[in-house]
Amino acid sequence: MSEQKVLVIGGAGYIGSHVVRALLQSGFAVTVYDNLSTGQKINLFADAVFVEGDILDTVKLEQVMSGGFDAVVHLAAKKAVGESMENPQLYARNNINGAINIFNAMVNNGVKNVVFSSTSAVYGLPQYLPLDEKHPDNPMSFYGFTKIEIERVMNWFSRLKDFNYIALRYFNAVGYAADGSIKGKEINSQNLLPIVMDVICGRREKLLVYGNDYDTPDGTCIRDYIHVEDLATAHVAAIKKLLTEKKSHIINLGTGKGTSVLEIIKSVEHVTGKKVKYEFAPRRAGDPSVVYAKSDLAAQILDWRAKYKDIDEIVKTIWNMEEK
Ligand SMILES: NC(=O)c1ccc[n+]([C@@H]2O[C@H](COP(=O)([O-])OP(=O)(O)OC[C@H]3O[C@@H](n4cnc5c(N)ncnc54)[C@H](O)[C@@H]3O)[C@@H](O)[C@H]2O)c1
Incomplete structure (x- = not known):
């Protein structure tokens, strides 16, 4: 064929x-x-x-x-x-x-x-x-x-x-390809992990964590x-x-698993050995406290399941990119 x-x-x-x-x-x-x-x-x-x-x-x-x-x-x-x-x-x-x-x-x-x-x-x-x-x-x-x-x-x-x-x-x-084969970093991302990396690498002074009074175990928002x-x-x-x-x-x-903002910060500190400078700020309008997926249909129809479930493993692929 x-x-x-x-x-x-x-x-x-x-x-x-x-x-x-x-x-x-x-x-x-x-x-x-x-x-x-x-x-x-x-x-x-x-x-x-x-x-x-x-x-x-x-x-x-x-x-x-x-x-x-x-x-x-x-x-x-x-x-x-x-x-x-x-x-x-x-x-x-x-x-x-x-x-x-x-x-x-x-x-x-x-x-x-x-x-x-x-x-x-x-x-x-x-x-x-x-x-x-x-x-x-x-x-x-x-x-x-x-x-x-x-x-x-x-x-x-x-x-x-x-x-x-x-x-x-x-x-x-x-994340990024773990083998380093993708060379370009995501441009203009407004997402949490790229911002945390900017703080770690000195491109941004600190992270603002929007809300620590959500109904979640540590008070911060949870995402998949x-x-x-x-x-x-x-x-x-x-x-x-x-x-x-x-x-x-x-x-x-999605992975079907939620991770909070503070868990992300802890993971980045663990993987990089550096402290993330952050401050709590008021909640942003329209931010749901918890979001995570049911991905059963992907398993059923595509025979697909997420391989990366451990947040440290994910953060490692981002840190590899930054170190390069
Ligand atoms: N990054 C996320 O977390 C996320 C989550 C959900 C959905 N998405 C969707 O995934 C897709 C890819 O996102 P990404 O994170 O890789 O963003 P990205 O900005 O890196 O990629 C978008 C690509 O589309 C190109 N592009 C944009 N407008 C174009 C146009 N008018 N003509 C030709 N090319 C154009 C850009 O140059 C870029 O290469 C987008 O549709 C986005 O909405 C992203």
Whole structure:
């Protein structure tokens, strides 16, 4: 059988580069399409074709898609929750219009399968835990709204056209390839672990811990941290599933385990041998106290389970990156 071809849109970014690496390791022929807005050239692999382009450029997108692909992975998006509340136009255009451009180009060129980067932010405040895929969606941010809208468009396309999708709802993505093969650090992350690393490395004075009076064992918020290598293997499994079964799914990707902010700080101090300077600050509006995933569907449909469950092991992969 000839090599199966996958177009990875957003493949120069943080998660995308790990996905490309996993696809190449699994024998897929990969083309990356990225505008390098937050993606980086050092994240590109010599074994993958690179096309610099924007998902808002429909002409270029159609041109690339006409190359014929067995599947698309769509990771290209703006992802800062705070920014999405201040500049919804940017998020509407880049995330929603951009995704629709991709799906139109797929349909126009007979490309039938897409794996889409969705997020646990579609759920909003948990009504119960762990969060399963049946939990009502009620995003608290415009960013989360863009993702649920895109899922709905994919659902309609799958009903009307020869179009199959798997939406992967990631929980908190963290870490780097343990073998050091990804060279570029995540750009502009507003997430906890990159900020803690900035403090440890002197790029930021201190960490603000928003709220220590939550109803959790140590009073700080609890989240489900999923390693990026685990995310990457789930994408490979999702593509294989789409290519064999041609059925659409929405699937959570998490560990099923929650870790508090103070536990993260302790782990970073343990792994790096350095003290994290932090201060407690008032709660932020809209931050749920506890979020973690039920990932049974991923096990059932994709035969996928997170390998990284120990927070120290995850932090070690980040520290390796910093030390380099
Ligand atoms: N990082 C997380 O914790 C997390 C959690 C849930 C979902 N996600 C989703 O995963 C995906 C990847 O996130 P990431 O953390 O790797 O972010 P990232 O910013 O590193 O990657 C996004 C990539 O898309 C590219 N891109 C953005 N807009 C584009 C456009 N208009 N045209 C072409 N390329 C464009 C960027 O250059 C970058 O390479 C995003 O869709 C994000 O919403 C991320």
